[in-house]
Amino acid sequence: MTIDVTAYVDDRPEEGIFRVNRAIFTDEQVFEAEMARIFEGGWVFLGLAAQVPAPHDFFTTFAGRVPIMVQRDGAGALRAFVNSCPHKGARLAQTQSGNARLHVCPYHSWSFDSAGRSKAVKWQKAGCYSAAFDQQDHGLAAMPRFENYRGFLFGSLSANVPPLADYLGEAAKLLDLVADQSEDGVELVPGQVTFTYQANWKLQLENCSDAYHFTSAHPSYIRVLERRQQEASGEVVASVWENSDYWKEETKGVGGGSYSFPNGHVLNWGVFGITPAIPLYESAAVLAERHGEGKRDWMFNMRNLTIFPNLQVAENASSQLRVIRPLGPGLTEMRTWCIAPVGESAAARRQRIRQYEDFFNPTGMATPDDTVSYENCQIGYAGTVDPWLQGYARGMTASVAGGNRFSDRIGMNPARSVLADSQLCDETLYHAYYRAWVARMEGAA
Ligand code: FES
Ligand SMILES: [Fe+2]
Missing domain, CATH: 3.90.380.10 (Naphthalene 1,2-dioxygenase Alpha Subunit; Chain A, domain 1)
Structure with missing residues (x-):
């Protein structure tokens, strides 16, 4: 979907004119495009490193409509994941913040460690899964880009963005x-x-x-x-x-x-x-x-x-x-x-x-x-x-x-x-x- 931006922003610096159309605040299609292009298509602020000071600390937030979990793993590294179970997509962490070595999905109990790796697929042996399934990674999807500027954590769901330092x-x-x-x-x-x-x-x-x-x-x-x-x-x-x-x-x-x-x-x-x-x-x-x-x-x-x-x-x-x-x-x-x-x-x-x-x-x-x-x-x-x-x-x-x-x-x-x-x-x-x-x-x- 393309949005005709000139219908919303009238920017003519040489003529001393800058106007914004009211529809930029009300239009459903504009909103959908904003989510896709801005909030889910580039750098957004997620939170502070100070919100997750200890190993296994996490907080949850959103990038546009996408639930995100930021977690410090057992080794102290900061990570950002899509807060959604790879099994059927259920939101995994349900609280705004917490401390968890292990996240157990509330739907069918698949579990993940604080580095986002799959720990267990419940009753996997009995599941008659194909070899292809067994070879698949069952861990959480990492945010394609995740950077820390002096304790301010930013992530992007699109990998196609400049380094955070350039963006800032x-x-x-x-x-x-x-x-x-x-x-x-x-x-x-x-x-x-x-x-x-x-x-x-x-x-x-x-x-x-x-x-x-x-x-x-x-x-x-x-x-x-x-x-x-x-x-x-x-x-x-x-x-x-x-x-x-x-x-x-x-x-x-x-x-x-x-x-x-x-x-x-x-x-x-x-x-x-x-x-x-x-x-x-x-x-x-x-x-x-x-x-x-x-x-x-x-x-x-x-x-x-x-x-x-x-x-x-x-x-x-x-x-x-x-x-x-x-x-x-x-x-x-x-x-x-x-x-x-x-x-x-x-x-x-x-x-x-x-x-x-x-x-x-x-x-x-x-x-x-x-x-x-x-x-x-x-x-x-x-x-x-x-x-x-x-x-x-x-x-x-x-x-x-x-x-x-x-x-x-x-x-x-x-x-x-x-x-x-x-x-x-x-x-x-x-x-x-x-x-x-x-x-x-x-x-x-
Ligand atoms: S949706 Fe998470 S275990 Fe089924
Ligand atoms: Fe004010």
């Missing part, structure tokens, strides 16, 4: 900002949340990078913060600029901005400065020593990172890892965790979790505002009298090729960048999503 490109340096917050890397704080919303997966993709909605959609969160600030006015929080000459000099008139990268990865960011409002504050000095001030300062920036198509890391007052799983054109599952540097103090961890509860989770003060907005959009997409959306135009004349003095601080070379004040709220970074989308839907690896 310069955006890998943004994963480094997460991984390098501790010498021991990052981990997921216990207390995972899974929820669904009744709207398209690309709404979550976009919203993570959407600075424009913040003051409109989250007024209650902003008001609560303001009230707390007033109540705590005795103990004034240190200036966000304190201890940071770099941001003092370089940020005049700049509130943040955005970067976009090949293959659809994007970052939007804002200046926070080195402030005790951020749980990482206790490590500010040692991180500067270890990585240099530029990289340390970047770790303290507000950063919303998307690694296309399904990984998002949001770092602000706390830190969240999100995995997007499309279930249908109008239904999406989100799996979210608080992600944190290994070995931070109990006080920092407490602060991180409290601030996480504030903002994130379906029970927080921000996530419900967002998911309700996605669902409102999905309802609104039924209105196709003028199908072309106008939400991709802010920043058009501010977007430049390459990086800027901020990306230079970590030696990062994005494809495009925007420097913004507090109101520019760039929308051109979505262009990177849809250009990657077009390339993938047209069949590029």
